[in-house]
Amino acid sequence: MDLVTDKIWQEMSDKGLLADHPVRYFAEIESTNSEALRLGREGAVAGTIVVADCQSKGRGRLGRFWVSPAGTGLYFSMIMRSALLPQYLSRITLAAGLAICQALEEVGVFSQIKWPNDLLLGGKKIGGILTETGEIRAETNTLVVLGIGLNVNTPSELFPVELRSKATSLRVHEAQNFTRGDLLAIIVSHLDKTMLSLEHGGFSEILASWRQRDAMVGKELSWLDPEGKVVTGIALGPDDDGFLHIRDRGGQVHQVLSGDINLAGSK
Ligand code: BTN
16 A cells, blocks of 8 residues: 555655644654654644654564554554553553554454553554653643554555564454545544543543453463562453553562563563
């Protein structure tokens, strides 16, 4: 799917608008998150979307690289100004995961979420969320950049060899092409709804819907705890604050605030 045949994408780029969202479109950029953080610090309005056809330094969580080849994937970041207290900002990632799943369901694709930020299809990763914040000040809403990467029409050959067993795309899994502009519009409308609910105290409903799409609950996984020790146990799902619980083989329950979890036995 290229830019010319992807009509909505082209229109969006020409008009600079997607629903009520100002759009900054780039054919190539280092990272839409970095650009959105820069624009946000300069005062760009909440709702501004930075979207790129490809990224040369796409960033993932935990310092990882996000593979962002041209003409295939959806790479965008939304500038938000959140009134949530700093300790609740991590809820934005969970809410975004749910919104993306619901958007994909609208086009007949049933994805799942691996806590906290991975989108999975058939057990493989199709997307990820990178939420970053500007300076947190008590007197103003916090600048939050919500970055989303989705492997839409990406053929397997474009993933590095070491990722091919773990990553997939909508096209590879569903055997059909998807229009990135259409998907972007659907995802953004779900994000708008979900973020509005989150800002208005709707986290428990969001979490209830999130739990229905939890890819890991009941599975054995391992987690590197903050002291560098590997904890292996059964995923109990997120608690009411959104933090993952794992019950280890000795029966002790660990609360995971951050870091990486993996199915036990995989890397
Ligand atoms: C992850 O799975 O670790 C998160 C990946 C997030 C990638 C997206 S692509 C658009 C935005 N810009 C970036 O540099 N990263 C996010």
